[in-house]
Amino acid sequence: MPDDESVFSRLQYETSANLRIRARMHQHYSTNPQGWAGWVWERMAIRPRMAILEIGCGDGALWRAHAQGLPAGCSILLTDLSAGMASAAFGTLAGELLSVAVADAVALPCSSESLDLVIANHMLYHVPDRAAALREIQRVLRPGGRLCATTVGVEHMREMHHWLIAACGRPLTPAMLHLPSFTLQSGAAELSRCFADVTREDYPDSLCVPDVDPVLDYMRSMWSALMGQEETRRLKETLRRELAEQGAIRIHKESGMLVAFKGGRGA
């Protein structure tokens, strides 16, 4: 029987619409001028002839800017549990030297010890049997191969959680807020059970939004079940007040990457 979080995740990612609303807000209103995608790309350190798998690839956004300039001879497979997401990734990247497939992180369509790099960006917290997914990633990596997994920290978007709780007028459980179970704080210890040499690097950033609507759209893309008419009216009021008092709606972000090696670096 699937748990509530699996049901949420399946509905949430049936298509790329919700993910795109949130990506748009990050692209337009983030304060770090480098940009998340560029920062992640640098850390992936792709070299010629690498065999690479991205799991939970979403709409393939990570590859959009780089698909044409990939180092020579790389083989790259993007996978996602959602057929809608895989098809969006295929649509974005059709004609590029990448393959796309529908696959669950716990059953990867790759032979054992065949990959140099597995990428799991903002997705491990959605996998109900994460231990099985981590074993599967370990199986497909060659000795010395690398896992790059981005995720969020416990402070990520904390203002949105406070505003939502205030608008609902009652406490909301971590499950109702969809707080992730695999974070920058908890993830390193979890990865250390399967991998060696685990490191964490944070990407300093925040949001500074000059308008109420993008914040409301973002919140609706996550918590529409909690946002009835009255809750939405209260949220609008709060956001307008924030805007009037501070000149912008400011939101804390905490994101980063955990890097881990199968059997240690250079094994």
Ligand SMILES: C[S@@+](CC[C@H](N)C(=O)[O-])C[C@H]1O[C@@H](n2cnc3c(N)ncnc32)[C@H](O)[C@@H]1O
């Ligand atoms: C927050 S999105 C991240 C998408 C992309 N990696 C990014 O960083 O923009 C999470 C993605 O993980 C996928 N996903 C959830 N559970 C999964 C699973 N068990 N196996 C593979 N993909 C999964 C969802 O369909 C969704 O596309």
